[in-house]
Amino acid sequence: IAGITQAPTSQILAAGRRMTLRCTQDMRHNAMYWYRQDLGLGLRLIHYSNTAGTTGKGEVPDGYSVSRANTDDFPLTLASAVPSQTSVYFCASGFPAGGPQFFGPGTRLTVL
């Protein structure tokens, strides 16, 4: 692994289904982040984690949950997907004290 990986690359999901997007980093960054990207809105922070065992809410957390069991992994779960969650999801990592965040390749999710 080099950098940040995300899985799946893309997914089509029926409304009401549960879905977990996976994110793994090997850069030993303390902090990890989940964003969604929608046309015309830039990127919006969903949830973040400053260190293993802690998580926090971002700007648009409703309908999403996260966990951070270890430094490397930061899965994002949609408990019951809705069409408004159709988006491109990016995972990122960095250091909470500052500096650039490094982004994964993204997951394109379509909820029908």
Next chain:
Amino acid sequence: ELKVEQNPLFLSMQEGKNYTIYCNYSTTSDRLYWYRQDPGKSLESLFVLLSNGAVKQEGRLMASLDTKARLSTLHITAAVHDLSATYFCAVDPLIQGAQKLVFGQGTRLTINP
């Protein structure tokens, strides 16, 4: 609540010309980041600006930060086609213990031969 606005949102320009993208933000911060995104791809870090008056240059791109005006600029000199991409600024609202970046809407730059 921090708001970050970029302008223009769309920019079409000729090769060889100069232009500037503006990033305005609404609350105090001295940490601002510029990213580039190619179509269908991820975001790539371009510049990290961490103080008032900071200026960074890489090739034909130069970024600056004026924290008093709450303004950052990304200047393109003698544009070439390879610079076609969407550019985002992101501001750190300096919430203690967390880097909760707020992104601008992005500026889609198209450079024509």
